Amino acid sequence: SVFRESGFSLAGAEVTLEAAPDLKPPSKFKRIKVVADARGEFAVRGPAAPMRYTVSVKAAGYRPERQEAAIQGEERADLIFRLEPASK
Numbered sequence: 001s002v003f004r005e006s007g008f009s010l011a012g013a014e015v016t017l018e019a020a021p022d023l024k025p026p027s028k029f030k031r032i033k034v035v036a037d038a039r040g041e042f043a044v045r046g047p048a049a050p051m052r053y054t055v056s057v058k059a060a061g062y063r064p065e066r067q068e069a070a071i072q073g074e075e076r077a078d079l080i081f082r083l084e085p086a087s088k
Contacts, residue, residue, distance in 0.1 A: 002040040009040030013059040020052035048074045
């Protein structure tokens with residue numbers, strides 16, 4: 001989920017999922033981009049295999065944020081992003 005600093009949802013934030021850059025051998029996983037819905041929620045389905053991902057979120061007027069997520073197969077990872085205004 002993506003939230004503003006105030007705690008309210010941030011609809012329309014662009015979320016990018018890509019393989020962690022230090023994976024060896026390099027992954028053939030392609031980058032996936034989605035947009036957070038009206039409640040600031042997003043869902044992405046990746047391969048059902050152990051892997052580490054970098055998840056980046058950006059929205060106009062806010063500082064981008066990045067987190068890593070490790071998936072051990074067919075499991076779910078819940079990530080929460082709280083973006084701060086870019087002018088801070």
